[in-house]
Amino acid sequence: MxxxxxxxxxxxxxxxxxxxxxxxxxxxxxxxxxxxxxxxxxxxxxxxxxxxxxxxxxxxxxxxxxxxxxxxxxxxxxxxxxxxxxxxxxxxxxxxxxxxxxxxxxxxxxxxxxxxxxxxxxxxxxxxxxxxxxxxxxxxxxxNSMALVVDQAVFTKAGVTPKPGWTWDEYHAALARIQQSQGRAGDAGPYGIMYLYDLYLRQHGKAFFTTSGLGFTETDLTDWWTKAAARVKSGVYADPKKTIPAKPKSAVTAELAGCEFTWDNFAVRYTAEGKSRYGLAPIPTTDGRKTGQYLxxxxxxxxxxxxxxxxxxxxxxxxxxxxxxxxxxxxxxxxxxxxxxxxxxVPTDEVGKQIAAYEKQLVESRVLEPITPHPAGADVCEAAFMRLAEEMSLGERPVADAVKQYFTEAKTALSS
The missing domain is CATH 3.40.190.10 (Periplasmic binding protein-like II)
Known part of the structure; x- marks a missing residue:
């Protein structure tokens, strides 16, 4: 995490x-x-x-x-x-x-x-x-909680204003708008972030983990990574061949993407690292309400x-x-x-104020839920998820192969 x-x-x-x-x-x-x-x-x-x-x-x-x-x-x-x-x-x-x-x-x-x-x-x-x-x-x-860190100048120029309850369709439309109007990818690429995928699954009545294993199917992950591969190819998600060499700098501060998902308290690094103005936007939803979030x-x-x-x-x-x-x-x-x-x-800096306001809004809007239990081996599962998602995005593994390999590694980690 x-x-x-x-x-x-x-x-x-x-x-x-x-x-x-x-x-x-x-x-x-x-x-x-x-x-x-x-x-x-x-x-x-x-x-x-x-x-x-x-x-x-x-x-x-x-x-x-x-x-x-x-x-x-x-x-x-x-x-x-x-x-x-x-x-x-x-x-x-x-x-x-x-x-x-x-x-x-x-x-x-x-x-x-x-x-x-x-x-x-x-x-x-x-x-x-x-x-x-x-x-x-x-x-x-x-x-802390998951959030979308945005380059505020890029979002403003693209005419995009994320609001609580916005949907995944609206989020992806915003990414396309950023790509077309600002000449950079909309998002750094969310497909390898285990904790974000967990929220997406929770919005659909599932979860990444149960108390003893995985809470989703190979079909679920195939859908997630197939759509991701298409968006990398279209340029809506940033080119991993550019974002990986830019590390440890963020794809957002490296001006390769307009936004990316991360933990809200990480927002401090963007101001220290980049030249633009950065802010926090809410997690997209499936139904306009449920974010699946927890603290x-x-x-x-x-x-x-x-x-x-x-x-x-x-x-x-x-x-x-x-x-x-x-x-x-x-x-x-x-x-x-x-x-x-x-x-x-009491934070006096702009980023600190945003983090405080973001979490206050989460509590007051009552969208927070209990956290999904994490079984023994969850850390190994997260590392494998990030690695295989990256290999898939680079075209080094077909989606079907990446999914099959992930379930093989995860089941081994969770049964050991």
């Missing part, structure tokens, strides 16, 4: 995580290992937050470690397999069942019952986001092997509820999950 660039630990003076699942000292001081994925900017913000925590809890020290998204999970998987997972770590919905099945995650409900972790004061029911089969395996730190979230989880579950819970509680942490983190981890942090940070 939230993938951002990583950076150097040395540049920040961070202490690398040591061995073991937490440690203690002769004077009663406890050391917790805390690991996450993200950029150097996120690391600086988290370091500032940790300094506040250690001031309030002088007997708890935090050792930190961070990497880019893919590297984080590679290292975490190795640590978890060796019984050496960090005491506290950043987590996401696609990994809860996977690592619960591997007996890695601490059920935090006991610590909540003991008063070390507050589960009240969350926005929009987010406190339930980390629940799996009655266990509390993660606590949300921020929320997603980054979470904090704890290791089942931690020697200090109380202190781990206290640290999570602080990072989730403390108002000063909310001010420091801003929207880096999404819109703050708790009312205390949401109220403490």
């Amino acid at each position: 939230l993938k951002v660039a990583g950076g150097s630990l040395a540049a920040l003076g961070l202490t690398a995580a040591g061995c073991g699942t937490g440690s203690g000292s002769g004077d009663g001081t406890v050391t917790l290992r805390y690991s996450w994925w993200g950029s150097e900017d996120r690391a600086k913000r988290i370091n500032q937050s940790i300094a506040l925590f250690e001031k309030k809890f002088p007997k708890i020290r935090i050792k930190t470690d961070f990497q880019p998204y893919a590297d984080f999970w590679k290292k975490f998987n190795t640590q978890a397999s060796g019984g050496n997972a960090p005491d506290v770590f950043q987590n996401a919905i696609g990994f809860l069942r996977k690592y619960d099945a591997k007996n890695v995650l601490l059920d935090l409900r006991e610590q909540a019952g003991a008063g070390n972790l507050r589960l009240d004061g969350f926005r929009a029911g987010l406190e339930k986001f980390g629940e799996v089969d009655g266990k509390l395996l993660g606590v949300p730190v921020g929320s 997603g979230s980054l979470m904090l989880s704890a290791s089942k092997r931690t020697k200090h579950p109380k202190e781990a819970a206290q640290f999570i509680d602080f990072m989730v509820h403390d108002p000063e942490v909310g001010k420091i983190m801003g929207y880096d981890r999404g819109v703050p999950a708790t009312e205390a942090q949401y109220g403490a940070y």
Whole structure:
């Protein structure tokens, strides 16, 4: 789900995580290992937050470690397999069942019952986001939802104004209008975004996942990718032979497309990366109402092997509820999950205001639904979906072959 660039630990003076699942000292001081994925900017913000925590809890020290998204999970998987997972770590919905099945995650409900972790004061029911089969395996730190990031200048010149409830037909007509009037593709190409396809399926009464497998058929995916291949060929979707070399720059900021689907809190990167004005547009619908959307979230989880579950819970509680942490983190981890942090940070920049307004509109319009459960292996399914969609778009695999290969890989991942 939230993938951002990583950076150097040395540049920040961070202490690398040591061995073991937490440690203690002769004077009663406890050391917790805390690991996450993200950029150097996120690391600086988290370091500032940790300094506040250690001031309030002088007997708890935090050792930190961070990497880019893919590297984080590679290292975490190795640590978890060796019984050496960090005491506290950043987590996401696609990994809860996977690592619960591997007996890695601490059920935090006991610590909540003991008063070390507050589960009240969350926005929009987010406190339930980390629940799996009655266990509390993660606590949300921020929320986000799928949105369409648009180049506002391109949309204005093309005479396109997306509004809540617009349909997929209207969306594709808008892309064609952009292509014809602005000389660039309408969209970067949404066909490989698992979380967007999930919304499309939910609009049709299905979902990407059930609790144990895939919630759609080969016929469904064949229809999705056949239409995508035709739109790439027509130029309504951007040419992947141009967008792939442009990475890590977005196809929108590289001026190869007028819009693309992503998580709403990622909107910050476009202003920093591009030359135009960028905004958030609503998800297209099938019936003018149902978007299939839910609030997603980054979470904090704890290791089942931690020697200090109380202190781990206290640290999570602080990072989730403390108002000063909310001010420091801003929207880096999404819109703050708790009312205390949401109220403490009021964005002054245009992009931040748009993100806040977008999520407020989602809540007030009552389009939000419960998130689809993610079975163990969901992360492998997402990687395969992106890879095969790209191969299909490049013409390296016929649609039928890409679909068949996807179901083969997904079924293997979900049964292992």
